[in-house]
Amino acid sequence: MGSVYLVTGGAGFIGSNLVHHILATRASARVVVYDALTYAGNLDNLRGAIDGTRCVFVEGDICDRARVLETLASEKPSIVYNLAAESHVDRSIDGPGAFVQTNVVGTFEMLEASRGHWANLPVEARAAFRFVHVSTDEVYGSLGDEGLFSETTPYAPNSPYAASKAASDHLVRAYHHTYGLPTVTTNCSNNYGPFQFPEKLIPLTILNALEGKTLPVYGDGRNVRDWLYVGDHCDALLVAAERGVLGETYNVGSNNERTTLEMVHAICDELDRLRPRATGSYREQIAFVKDRPGHDRRYAIDATKLEPRGDRGLVIANLPYGKRVGERDELAQLYRALGKSLRKACKGWYFAFLLEDGAAHLGLEIAERHRVGNGGLDCEVVLGQL
Numbered sequence: 001m002g003s004v005y006l007v008t009g010g011a012g013f014i015g016s017n018l019v020h021h022i023l024a025t026r027a028s029a030r031v032v033v034y035d036a037l038t039y040a041g042n043l044d045n046l047r048g049a050i051d052g053t054r055c056v057f058v059e060g061d062i063c064d065r066a067r068v069l070e071t072l073a074s075e076k077p078s079i080v081y082n083l084a085a086e087s088h089v090d091r092s093i094d095g096p097g098a099f100v101q102t103n104v105v106g107t108f109e110m111l112e113a114s115r116g117h118w119a120n121l122p123v124e125a126r127a128a129f130r131f132v133h134v135s136t137d138e139v140y141g142s143l144g145d146e147g148l149f150s151e152t153t154p155y156a157p158n159s160p161y162a163a164s165k166a167a168s169d170h171l172v173r174a175y176h177h178t179y180g181l182p183t184v185t186t187n188c189s190n191n192y193g194p195f196q197f198p199e200k201l202i203p204l205t206i207l208n209a210l211e212g213k214t215l216p217v218y219g220d221g222r223n224v225r226d227w228l229y230v231g232d233h234c235d236a237l238l239v240a241a242e243r244g245v246l247g248e249t250y251n252v253g254s255n256n257e258r259t260t261l262e263m264v265h266a267i268c269d270e271l272d273r274l275r276p277r278a279t280g281s282y283r284e285q286i287a288f289v290k291d292r293p294g295h296d297r298r299y300a301i302d303a304t305k306l307e308p309r310g311d312r313g314l315v316i317a318n319l320p321y322g323k324r325v326g327e328r329d330e331l332a333q334l335y336r337a338l339g340k341s342l343r344k345a346c347k348g349w350y351f352a353f354l355l356e357d358g359a360a361h362l363g364l365e366i367a368e369r370h371r372v373g374n375g376g377l378d379c380e381v382v383l384g385q386l
Contacts, residue, residue, distance in 0.1 A: 002028030003128075006077035008062050008110065009084030011035035013196045014134070014230055016045035018081060021234035023049055030054055032075045034068070035084065036061040040197040062106035068113040079130045079241050082110050085168075087136075088199055089161045093293060096160035103164035104171070107133070111175045118181060132241045133172040133185045137226070137251065138162035140187075142296035150302045151187075151249045158294040169249075176247040184244035186237060188252040189301045193230035201260065205267050209282045210275075215268070219291035221261030224298040228254040236306060253301025 005022055009015040010033030019031050033050065035041045037059060049055045056075075060067040062084045072080075084106060086092065086099045111131070118129050140149045141156030155170075157163040169185055176183040192202050208215050236252045244250060258266075268282035 002026060002030070003079055004030045004032065004075060004077040006032045006034055006071070006075060006080045008034045008080070008082050009041070011037060011041035011043055011045055011057075012083065013040065013045075013193075014191055014233065015081075015083040016049075016195050017193060017230045018083065018234045018237060019046060019049055019055065021231065022238070023055060025238070031056075032071065032077060033057045034060055034062070034071055040087075040199075042195075045195040062110050063101060065109040065113050068110060069116065072113060072117040076125075078125065078128045079132065080110070080114055081237065081241070082107060082131065082133045084110075085134075085165070087161065089138075089159045090199075090292060092159055092161035092164070096164075099160050099164040100167075103161075104167045107168035107171055111171060111181065115175060115179055115181050129182055130241050130244075130246075131172070131175075131181055131183045132237065132244075133168065133183060134237065135165050135169050135185055135187045136162065137187050137189050137253070137299050137301055138296065139166040139169060140299075143298040143300055145298070148300045148302035149187075149251060151251055151305055158296055173247070173249075182246045184240050184246065185249040186240050186252050187249060187301075188233055188236075189226035189228045189254065189299060191228050191230045191233055196230075201263060202267065205264055206271070209268060209271055209285060213285065214287045215264055215282070215285045216287055216289045217260055217264055218289060218295060221264070221288065222259045222297075223295060224257050224259050224300065226253045226299055226301050227256045227258055227263070228252065236303075239306065250306050251301045251303050252306065253303045255301075255303075257298075257300055 003026070007015050007019055007022075010019050010031075012035065015033070015035070019033055022029050022031050031049070031054065033046060033055065035057070037043070043050070043057065046055070046057070050057050058067075058071050058075075060071060062068060062082070084102065086102045092099045114131050118126060118131075121129060137149050138159065139155050139157050139162055140153045141158055141162075143149065155166045157166045169187075172183050172185050175181040192200075196203050198204050198207055205215055207213075232254060233252055236250070240250050240252075264286060265283060268286070271282050
């Protein structure tokens, strides 16, 4: 029997992609999905994965220590991925309390439960145990026109979301240095890809464009983000768990900087090509709106610590990490991901849009394929010839 992975937030965007990725790339692995199924969590993201044997689902909140302890005791994971989090900056501005509760208190409860579980494991199992905390580059604050975030960049969070993740990062560091809990922390840049909830820029822009709605762009649209394909992120998370130095932090980025306006223009231009409007361009739907409070200007990641260099770096075999997006047609890669994100991602209506309206509207071909590694059927959207 291989490793048992516990993925909190496993029914969400990055979590569900990680679950599928583990099952596809680790043949003997078993995955336990732990999720409270809040608005962004959806079991439909795990179609073809949950089978009651290799992959099981446990409904639970990371703030419920008793439930976490019960799950740890019954499932006996060797690797815990802490992905459960509130993650939308706008929501954190409107209601910061939920972010403190889930991201700070929830991480504390996960750490306490994991520490108790780990302390009672046999010696060999104790040595193999890992707690991988998945965080964000937003904890570092905002960059100017030059420079990159490294793992030694001082924390300077500028939103309640970023502050709550910074606090959780500090707790994880403290539990390693104080109690010896075998932790690894990752801080990633902006993800995109399948199963992303449509409050985020890319899926929201697609849906609003197709429905003839305004495409809101904050401020002047020149805020820069490093766009990371979620599958590349999952590769890095496996490497961090399996080869990461205990107590260390690893930045995860893709050297793929784009402004918000560049991203929205790219989506509009591609939709113009795939499904032109009756008149004009989708760009005509763009509207600049008042910038949100504390909006960071630029994020950019230095991910060289995840490359094979130095005593503290990781050797990544057969993984062109950080270069993958740039080595292929970036726009084609982006829109493959965009198409896949138009699946059942939020309680049914999104999937209905795709199957009943979206396919006909976009002229999309819908094809069934077997997901590599778990034998489940999935629905893939093919955009034109991409």
